[in-house]
Amino acid sequence: PRPILLTRHGESADNVRGRIGGDPVLSEAGEKYASKLSDFVEKRLKTERTASIWTSTLQRTVLTGRHIVGFPKVQWRALDEINAGVCDGMTYEEIKIDMPEEYAARKLDKLRYRYPRGESYLDVIQRLEPVIIELERQRSPVVVIAHQAILRALYAYFADKPLKEVPHIEMPLHTIIEIQMGVTGVQEKRFFKFS
Ligand code: F6P
Numbered sequence: 001p002r003p004i005l006l007t008r009h010g011e012s013a014d015n016v017r018g019r020i021g022g023d024p025v026l027s028e029a030g031e032k033y034a035s036k037l038s039d040f041v042e043k044r045l046k047t048e049r050t051a052s053i054w055t056s057t058l059q060r061t062v063l064t065g066r067h068i069v070g071f072p073k074v075q076w077r078a079l080d081e082i083n084a085g086v087c088d089g090m091t092y093e094e095i096k097i098d099m100p101e102e103y104a105a106r107k108l109d110k111l112r113y114r115y116p117r118g119e120s121y122l123d124v125i126q127r128l129e130p131v132i133i134e135l136e137r138q139r140s141p142v143v144v145i146a147h148q149a150i151l152r153a154l155y156a157y158f159a160d161k162p163l164k165e166v167p168h169i170e171m172p173l174h175t176i177i178e179i180q181m182g183v184t185g186v187q188e189k190r191f192f193k194f195s
Contacts, residue, residue, distance in 0.1 A: 002138065002140055002142075002180075002181070003044075003178050003180050004135060004144065004158070004178070004179045004180075004181070005041070005044070005141070005142070005143040005176055005177070005179075006146070006154060006155060006177040006178075006179065007037065007064075007143070007144070007145055007151075007175065007177070008145075008146065008147060008148060008151060008171060008172075008173050008174075008175070009026070009030065009061045009063070009145055010026045010027075010030030010031060010032070010033035010034045010037070010063070010064045010174070011026065011027045011029045011030035011173050011174070012024040012027060012030055013025060013026070013027055014089075015027070015030075015173065018091040018093070019089055019090065019091055020084050020087065020089070020090060021081060021083070021084040021087070021088035021089055022088060022089050023058050023060070024059075024060060025059060025060065025063060026060060026063050029174075030060070030063075030064070030173075031063075033064065033173070033174045034063060034064045034065070034066065035067055037065075037067070037068070037176070038065075038067035038069075040176065040191065041068050041143055044178075045071070045141055048140060048141055049140070050071070050140040051071045051141040051142065052071055052072050052073070052074060052138070052140065052141075052142050052143070053068055053071050053073045053142075054074045054075075054076055054131075054142055054144045054145070054146075055074070055075050055076070055079065055144075055145045055146070056075065056076060056077070056079035056080040056081065056145075056146055056147060056150070057075050057076070057079075057080055058081065058147070061079070061145045061147070062075065064145050065143070065145045071143075076131055078127050078128055078131050079128075079131060079144070079146045079147070080147070081146075081148070081149060082115075082118070082119050082123075082124050082149035082150070083115065083119040084115045084119075085114075085115035085116050085117035085118020086099075086116045086117050086118070087099070087102070087116075087118065088118070102115070102116065110167035111164055111166060111167050121149065121166055124150065124153050125153045125166065128150065128154060128157075131154070132154070132157055135154075149167070151171050151177075152166050152167065152171050153166055155169060155171070155177060156169060158179050158181070158186055159179075159186065159188065160186070174192075175190060175192050176190065176191040177189075177190055178190070178191070
């Protein structure tokens with residue numbers, strides 16, 4: 001059986017400051033995670049003849065995967081983080097103060113709420129469809145290095161979680177979720193605390 005390894009990028013400078021979106025580089029802790037992730041992947045996929053590393057087009061995911069060598073890397077725009085539109089680069093606190101109606105609307109229906117000039121979780125789920133089709137087609141392991149909202153949607157698909165739960169699934173940093181698709185269904189293992 002071929003595993004799919006899901007992980008968020010290493011902690012970014014914006015994660016530290018609580019800012020959403022953007023295209024930041026990694027923090028020191030995030031860099032450490034990138035090294036640990038490469039050790040982990042190397043060990044875990046040692047016996048595999050082929051595998052591939054999928055990232056988004058944002059540098060925090062590309063940087064997180066950069067120490068992993070020996071496997072082809074693919075960048076998917078469809079794996080980019082949810083587009084926060086006019087709120088890109090803000091903290092949740094700033095949104096709450098500057099755009100209270102937007103903040104309240106998102107809180108009320110996080111699944112359907114669409115950021116002005118940005119996306120909703122439903123939009124994200126839709127744009128991930130080609131990625132999911134391609135993932136299911138793969139015969140060798142895939143390491144997916146992506147973002148919080150993206151991984152919530154991907155994980156929910158494989159773990160068969162209801163749509164309304166997607167925006168609320170816990171998806172911590174520096175954690176690897178391994179999904180195995182076997183004949184008896186989907187099995188999951190988690191590896192925590194890499195930094
Ligand atoms: O804070 C990191 C982040 O990836 C943001 O870029 C993104 O807007 C957010 O998480 C998505 O999580 P939530 O839907 O809970 O705001």
